[in-house]
Amino acid sequence: MKTILLSFLLIIPVLGFSQSFQVNLQGQKQTAMGGAGAGLALDEAAVFFNPGAVSFLKQNGVQAGAHAIFLKTAFNETGSPLTEYNKNKVPTPFAAYAVFGSPEGRLRFGIGAYTPFGGAMHWNEDWTGKYTVTSLDLRAIYIQPTISLKITDNIGIGGGLVYALGHVDLKKAIPYTNNGQQTTAQLKGDSKDFGWNAGIFIKTVSGVSVGVTHRSQVTAKVENGEANFFNPPASVVPLLPTKFNATLPLPATSTVGFGFYPSAKTTIALDVNWVWWHTYKDLGFYYDNGTQTVSPRNYHDAATFRAGIQNETTSFLTLRAGVGYALSPVGEGYVTPEVPDANRLLLSAGIGLKPSERFNIDFSFLYENVKSRTETNIETNLSGTFKTVAYIPGMALSYKF
Numbered sequence: 001m002k003t004i005l006l007s008f009l010l011i012i013p014v015l016g017f018s019q020s021f022q023v024n025l026q027g028q029k030q031t032a033m034g035g036a037g038a039g040l041a042l043d044e045a046a047v048f049f050n051p052g053a054v055s056f057l058k059q060n061g062v063q064a065g066a067h068a069i070f071l072k073t074a075f076n077e078t079g080s081p082l083t084e085y086n087k088n089k090v091p092t093p094f095a096a097y098a099v100f101g102s103p104e105g106r107l108r109f110g111i112g113a114y115t116p117f118g119g120a121m122h123w124n125e126d127w128t129g130k131y132t133v134t135s136l137d138l139r140a141i142y143i144q145p146t147i148s149l150k151i152t153d154n155i156g157i158g159g160g161l162v163y164a165l166g167h168v169d170l171k172k173a174i175p176y177t178n179n180g181q182q183t184t185a186q187l188k189g190d191s192k193d194f195g196w197n198a199g200i201f202i203k204t205v206s207g208v209s210v211g212v213t214h215r216s217q218v219t220a221k222v223e224n225g226e227a228n229f230f231n232p233p234a235s236v237v238p239l240l241p242t243k244f245n246a247t248l249p250l251p252a253t254s255t256v257g258f259g260f261y262p263s264a265k266t267t268i269a270l271d272v273n274w275v276w277w278h279t280y281k282d283l284g285f286y287y288d289n290g291t292q293t294v295s296p297r298n299y300h301d302a303a304t305f306r307a308g309i310q311n312e313t314t315s316f317l318t319l320r321a322g323v324g325y326a327l328s329p330v331g332e333g334y335v336t337p338e339v340p341d342a343n344r345l346l347l348s349a350g351i352g353l354k355p356s357e358r359f360n361i362d363f364s365f366l367y368e369n370v371k372s373r374t375e376t377n378i379e380t381n382l383s384g385t386f387k388t389v390a391y392i393p394g395m396a397l398s399y400k401f
Contacts, residue, residue: 022275023093024304025067025366026114028396032350032364033308034322036269038211038257041201043398044097047112047146050211050257051158052201054148055108057099064096065362065396069119073340077128077384078376087122091139095396110146112160115139116215117250121338125182129337130173132380134184136338140166140220140250144197159198164218164250166191170338174229181231187244189225193218209259217252217279221245227287241287249279265313269322271306277329295379302329308348318352320364333378340386342373358400366392 027045030037037049041056044063073086093115101108117140125134141164148158169188176183199213227241253275260268277299284294308322324346335341350364370388377383 023115023118024273025093025392025394026095026116028065028350028362028364028394029310029320029352030269030308031067031366031392031394032320032322032348032362033269033310034271034306034324034346034348035304035366036257036271036306036308036322036324038199038213038255038271039201039209039259040211040257040267040269041209042267044099044110045095045112047097047099047110047144047160048095048114048197050199050201050213050255051110051146051148051160051197052156052199052213053211054099054110054146054158055106055150055156056201056203057108058103059400060099060101060103061398061400062096062098063360063396063398064094065394066092066094067364067366067392067394068092070391071119071121071388072390073121073386073388075128075337075340075384075386077382078374080128080384082128084124084127087124089120089122089137091118091120093118106150108148108150110148110160112144112146113141114144115141117166123337125173125184128384129380129382130182131175132336132377132382133170133172133338135171136169138166138168140164140218142195142218146197154203156201157199158201159196162195162197162216162218164191164193164195164220166193166220166222168222168225176233176236178231178233183232184230186228186230187225188228189222189244189246191220191222193220207261209261211255211257211259213255213257215253217276218250220248220250222247239289241289241291243288245286246284248283251279252276265311267310269306269308269310271304273304273306275302275304275329277301280329297334298331299329299334300331302327306346316354318354320348320350320352322346322348324348333375335373335375335386336377336380337382337386340370340373340388342371342386342388344368344370360398360400362396362398364394366390366394368392 041053046053095114144160146160195216195218257271280299304326306324368390
């Protein structure tokens with residue numbers, strides 16, 4: 001009996017971040033340009049995209065913005081005519097930055113708070129995969145103080161310490177009933193860790209700008225997380241854990257970016273991200289009743305290719321557009337309902353409004369089309385086809401000083 005219970009707990013991926021939950025929405029301008037920005041000194045969001053570019057910003061400023069993620073996932077179980085959909089749940093990842101220091105000097109300072117991982121996936125309580133997951137809510141907030149040094153007129157370096165805060169809340173059904181009521185399990189917990197973000201920004205003699213950045217891995221450690229059970233039969237209550245520990249690597253990301261300037265009003269950005277997902281080999285749970293379970297994940301590294309363009313159409317209006325293609329790190333047999341991941345196409349657009357010399361309003365819209373994927377999970381044997389699309393509007397306000 002204990003083995004059965006633990007096997008059903010095993011398949012819940014505590015802090016199960018993947019491409020679906022790696023949030024690449026850290027700047028409105030960059031989002032509108034396909035998510036590219038490592039090779040540009042565009043605005044205060046350089047604190048995230050390339051700390052080395054912060055020292056090249058022409059003004060100090062503060063900005064704050066958010067996105068709304070409208071995610072729709074469909075699942076068709078193998079052999080069934082029924083198509084099931086996730087519930088509407090709208091996470092709102094945010095980003096806020098400030099940059100200080102003399103623009104004429106070589107040393108600048110910045111701070112950022114942003115959400116590089118997070119999301120929500122909710123299914124109906126009686127859906128086909130209820131023994132895998134019924135809901136997942138997670139968030140990770142990174143706080144990053146940053147320093148940037150212009151070591152020459154054409155080269156800047158920068159780095160920041162990352163303090164990462166995480167929270168997860170997952171629910172699923174387990175195969176028991178009590179007085180006709182389904183037994184359900186909930187795992188929730190918090191994590192804290194440190195990491196770093198560093199980059200170099202180069203303005204070449206040809207006028208092309210180049211950025212190289214690396215954001216370190218952060219290890220999310222849930223200690224003494226809560227394991228709650230609702231409507232369990234009295235016979236299994238003594239076997240149930242109440243606390244758990246789990247550890248998951250949130251992967252490092254390396255980026256090479258380029259900026260091209262065909263005219264004084266036009267900027268073109270190209271980025272390639274390499275996410276070091278190979279560190280996510282397995283997911284272990286360690287319970288307070290002396291048991292433990294380890295679930296294989298075997299993710300592999302994955303790249304994303306991004307391109308964007310910006311045109312300052314007038315002194316008031318700037319137009320932006322972008323495109324990208326992201327490769328999934330999830331291998332065959334490891335697709336799960338809370339991470340129904342596959343290769344995806346990214347299309348984006350946006351506008352910037354400048355009502356005054358100091359005040360800016362930026363809007364973005366990102367469309368993600370995740371490739372249809374038919375899989376049988378090696379642990380749960382849940383077999384079927386997932387298809388996901390996402391619609392992500394966003395807005396930010398900024399003030400220069």
